[in-house]
Amino acid sequence: MFNGREFYREENLPYIDMYREDLIKISDIVSETEGCTCCKDKVELAKFFNHTGKWILKMASLEEKLNKEYFTAKSFEELREENAELYREIQPEHYERSYANPCYAVKVFGNEIGALLSAVYVKYREYIGLSFKHKIYRMAEYNGLFVDMFSAIRGKAVDYNALKALLVELETKNVKRDYIVKLKEGYCRDYDFYSEVFSTGDLTDLRYLFSFGEPISDNEIKTARFLNSYDEEKLSILAESIAAAYESGFIRDNKDMSKRSVVRLIYSLGQERLLKFIDLALQKRKLNSFVCMVESTEVNKQYSYDHRFDNALYLDEAYAKLVEVSYKAAAESSKHFLKDYSGILLVEKFGEAPYSPLSKKECLKLSETQNALHMKIRSMSRQLIESYTPETETSFCIVAFPSPEIGEHFEEIFADICRINMLDSKHYEAIQQSIIDALDLGDYVHVKGCGNNKTDIKVKLHELKNPAGETNFENCVADVNIPVGEVFTSPVLKGTNGVLHIEETYLGLKYKNLMLKFEDGFISDYSCTNFDSEEENKKYIEENLIFPHKTLPLGEFAIGTNTLAYVIARKYDIVEKLPVLIIEKMGPHFAIGDTCFSFAEDTPVYNPTDKKEIIARDNEKSILRKTDINKAYTNVHTDITLPYDGLEFITVVTKTGEKLDLIRDGRFVLAGTEELNKPFEE
Numbered sequence: 001m002f003n004g005r006e007f008y009r010e011e012n013l014p015y016i017d018m019y020r021e022d023l024i025k026i027s028d029i030v031s032e033t034e035g036c037t038c039c040k041d042k043v044e045l046a047k048f049f050n051h052t053g054k055w056i057l058k059m060a061s062l063e064e065k066l067n068k069e070y071f072t073a074k075s076f077e078e079l080r081e082e083n084a085e086l087y088r089e090i091q092p093e094h095y096e097r098s099y100a101n102p103c104y105a106v107k108v109f110g111n112e113i114g115a116l117l118s119a120v121y122v123k124y125r126e127y128i129g130l131s132f133k134h135k136i137y138r139m140a141e142y143n144g145l146f147v148d149m150f151s152a153i154r155g156k157a158v159d160y161n162a163l164k165a166l167l168v169e170l171e172t173k174n175v176k177r178d179y180i181v182k183l184k185e186g187y188c189r190d191y192d193f194y195s196e197v198f199s200t201g202d203l204t205d206l207r208y209l210f211s212f213g214e215p216i217s218d219n220e221i222k223t224a225r226f227l228n229s230y231d232e233e234k235l236s237i238l239a240e241s242i243a244a245a246y247e248s249g250f251i252r253d254n255k256d257m258s259k260r261s262v263v264r265l266i267y268s269l270g271q272e273r274l275l276k277f278i279d280l281a282l283q284k285r286k287l288n289s290f291v292c293m294v295e296s297t298e299v300n301k302q303y304s305y306d307h308r309f310d311n312a313l314y315l316d317e318a319y320a321k322l323v324e325v326s327y328k329a330a331a332e333s334s335k336h337f338l339k340d341y342s343g344i345l346l347v348e349k350f351g352e353a354p355y356s357p358l359s360k361k362e363c364l365k366l367s368e369t370q371n372a373l374h375m376k377i378r379s380m381s382r383q384l385i386e387s388y389t390p391e392t393e394t395s396f397c398i399v400a401f402p403s404p405e406i407g408e409h410f411e412e413i414f415a416d417i418c419r420i421n422m423l424d425s426k427h428y429e430a431i432q433q434s435i436i437d438a439l440d441l442g443d444y445v446h447v448k449g450c451g452n453n454k455t456d457i458k459v460k461l462h463e464l465k466n467p468a469g470e471t472n473f474e475n476c477v478a479d480v481n482i483p484v485g486e487v488f489t490s491p492v493l494k495g496t497n498g499v500l501h502i503e504e505t506y507l508g509l510k511y512k513n514l515m516l517k518f519e520d521g522f523i524s525d526y527s528c529t530n531f532d533s534e535e536e537n538k539k540y541i542e543e544n545l546i547f548p549h550k551t552l553p554l555g556e557f558a559i560g561t562n563t564l565a566y567v568i569a570r571k572y573d574i575v576e577k578l579p580v581l582i583i584e585k586m587g588p589h590f591a592i593g594d595t596c597f598s599f600a601e602d603t604p605v606y607n608p609t610d611k612k613e614i615i616a617r618d619n620e621k622s623i624l625r626k627t628d629i630n631k632a633y634t635n636v637h638t639d640i641t642l643p644y645d646g647l648e649f650i651t652v653v654t655k656t657g658e659k660l661d662l663i664r665d666g667r668f669v670l671a672g673t674e675e676l677n678k679p680f681e682e
Contacts, residue, residue, distance in 0.1 A: 048099060049149075052099070060139070063130075099118055099121040102306050102307075119364060120145070188290075194292075253600070266345075327380070343395040420582070429608060429609055434672030447498075473614070485565070494620065505641070515528065521620070555596070559662065601625070647666050
């Protein structure tokens with residue numbers, strides 16, 4: 001059986017001698033630059049190499065010590081302090097004077113050299129993860145870069161192009177190998193680094209949290225303690241409902257689950273006890289799970305935001321072509337395990353305060369040409385993975401739970417979110433069918449905001465040629481997206497016009513007064529009020545919502561029906577802290593990008609209640625797959641929700657002009673949906 005650690009060990013072997021030799025050289029560089037006694041005309045550069053060299057040596061020493069005994073020989077508090085120390089430099093209070101901060105690096109070294117060295121320094125910050133996984137081969141390569149860069153500036157004029165060339169050489173050296181590792185880590189069950197950390201250990205001994213090499217905050221610690229004390233029967237029922245939802249996704253979309261058997265899991269640290277129960281529930285369904293990624297509380301969101309375009313240093317036509325060739329070769333060599341991949345099950349956490357980053361001119365940006373190349377690589381990657389793990393044979397499931405950072409009512413909120421996540425799908429299915437029956441009478445749907453909300457948009461629907469056997473909307477309950485509660489469609493683009501306005505929303509980043517104007521289904525204009533200048537606001541939307549495109553289509557229109565979730569969110573005042581997964585069930589939502597049926601449009605899908613086929617699986621953009629697949633997909637899908645209290649009405653308008661209200665003044669008014677208003681009355 002393949003083993004991830006064995007792979008790392010084998011990959012390390014050819015690098016061991018070079019690794020040891022370069023560590024000696026780096027030690028010498030640290031000594032030489034101590035007190036800036038060398039490079040007297042380059043004092044700040046000497047400080048950079050001294051500081052970075054010490055970090056490299058520290059990580060090398062840590063890597064050598066790390067083993068299972070390391071985490072049992074130290075106390076919880078010792079491990080906690082060590083973990084905090086690893087990430088202290090990039091904490092907001094220290095980040096202002098870190099080389100990882102492009103503003104500081106540019107201030108010290110100038111525009112080009114500063115931006116370059118900041119991006120390079122971040123590569124050495126990644127040594128934390130490399131050390132914990134014992135990826136010596138990767139550390140060896142970057143150690144070599146460090147030595148070569150120091151040689152390039154020692155006793156010579158500083159040449160930006162020469163330093164950049166060294167980085168480019170390294171980033172393009174082993175692209176195929178790196179993609180093979182990426183595929184193994186992401187899709188191969190036998191390559192599971194994470195599960196073994198906790199699967200056989202004692203979860204009540206929270207020292208296990210520090211063995212992942214991720215930042216551990218009070219959120220992860222409190223979550224683990226809470227779940228360790230959580231009633232076992234309740235946890236089992238919860239896990240069973242999540243596994244059943246994953247299975248239901250196959251049934252809903254008319255897919256054969258028996259073709260593939262491996263489910264990859266992503267979760268947040270502290271949730272391990274829940275994950276154990278989920279794994280058992282999946283096994284009952286003859287599915288084998290493995291953890292491909294763990295997440296934890298980000299130390300500093302500005303840090304990751306500042307470096308999102310560092311690939312601008314080496315992204316060009318040659319690199320894009322190298323990625324394409326390498327990725328294809330890596331995928332072909334990995335097909336023996338890709339064929340078993342069934343889908344992903346993501347257990348999210350939420351509760352953090354919405355974050356709006358600073359926009360810094362010092363950060364690296366992609367040029368227009370690079371932007372197009374980035375989009376080309378994304379499209380190629382999606383199509384390539386699709387060819388080995390087709391949407392017609394795979395599925396997914398996403399569920400979310402609060403973390404302690406949500407506030408003092410964490411335990412009550414957790415209980416209420418569990419209640420929301422386990423609502424009766426069959427009950428909602430019947431109510432939602434009434435909404436679908438009304439929507440299917442329409443030529444378009446008119447959505448208008450109330451009060452200060454400026455939303456006023458008409459969403460064009462597909463024509464039903466056989467209303468007795470066809471429908472536009474999918475009756476979505478608690479399967480791939482938990483919790484229950486929406487009906488959705490892929491709108492016709494031509495004829496979809498108007499304005500969507502959200503006064504405040506959190507889509508990974510915070511947006512204030514987000515305004516999107518649609519013309520024939522595509523975004524034609526946009527604005528927000530996060531920053532003082534219109535230019536900054538437009539750039540913020542371009543880089544974080546529309547990127548890497550110039551515009552996006554309206555890929556999905558949906559109406560959320562989970563009024564209980566809405567009332568609970570208002571009760572605890574946590575609307576802005578909820579994930580999109582829950583928010584999208586709390587009013588109409590509009591997804592910019594691809595439809596919900598992308599790459600699976602040709603697979604017939606039927607609603608469970610009326611057995612009608614959902615024919616709205618394509619739009620004018622996705623249908624381009626018939627002639628040029630590269631023009632059909634955006635590889636983006638971002639749900640934007642207008643909450644009930646921002647609504648004046650949602651009205652179905654027929655071809656004859658007849659109007660039928662679904663929602664009026666934030667309440668459901670359609671016959672058959674009255675029960676949805678009950679949570680408002682409680």
